[in-house]
Amino acid sequence: MHAAPHLLHTLLWSGLWLLLGALPAQAAEPVDEADLKAAYVFNFIQFIEWPENDSLASADWTVCILPFSPLKRALTALQGRPARKGRPIQVRLAEPAALDDCQVLVLHPGTPEAVLRALRTLPPQHGVLTVADGAVAPPGNADVMISLAPQDGRVVFAINTDATARGGLTVSSRLLRLARAAR
Numbered sequence: 001m002h003a004a005p006h007l008l009h010t011l012l013w014s015g016l017w018l019l020l021g022a023l024p025a026q027a028a029e030p031v032d033e034a035d036l037k038a039a040y041v042f043n044f045i046q047f048i049e050w051p052e053n054d055s056l057a058s059a060d061w062t063v064c065i066l067p068f069s070p071l072k073r074a075l076t077a078l079q080g081r082p083a084r085k086g087r088p089i090q091v092r093l094a095e096p097a098a099l100d101d102c103q104v105l106v107l108h109p110g111t112p113e114a115v116l117r118a119l120r121t122l123p124p125q126h127g128v129l130t131v132a133d134g135a136v137a138p139p140g141n142a143d144v145m146i147s148l149a150p151q152d153g154r155v156v157f158a159i160n161t162d163a164t165a166r167g168g169l170t171v172s173s174r175l176l177r178l179a180r181a182a183r
Helices: 002-017 035-044 054-058 074-077 097-100 114-122 162-164 171-180
Strands: 063-064 089-093 104-107 129-133 147-151 152-161
Touching: 035 074, 035 129, 035 147, 054 104, 063 074, 074 152, 097 114, 097 152, 104 114, 152 171
Parallel strands: 063 089, 063 104, 104 129, 129 147
Antiparallel strands: 147 152
16 A cells, blocks of 8 residues: 555656756756756656547647746757657647647746636646646636645645546546645
């Protein structure tokens, strides 16, 4: 019973180190927060189930970002990396008219209102995982499924299970146990 959280913890850290393996090894240098958050996004793909449909079965994992995202560089480094089921990650700029083409949409505090409006028009069970880097206006945004935040020198995440259910996504119970908060 206690082995499952330890296994997930080990898998998440292993994924982080694999993602950051291309960086030069310098023991005294801390991991960049943006790189750490990108590693979290990569690992969320591994531990969340998307609705089954024909377009998702053979497609790449599309991670959509905004032009001025503080995570743009770190997320772009994921381009082409194999993720869940061996499918590569494709990183592209989010377009409000085509949000349903994204499997993951990364938001940030400066997210344009047009993107938030387009997100609210997606149909139920849309299958777009929304990850917020920090607080996204309006506060308590019901469209945000996972929020990332620094806390005491580390990055923590919270999961809005109501939002993931509305989006048709199923979050692994192991990932839920690692979340700072799940509601």
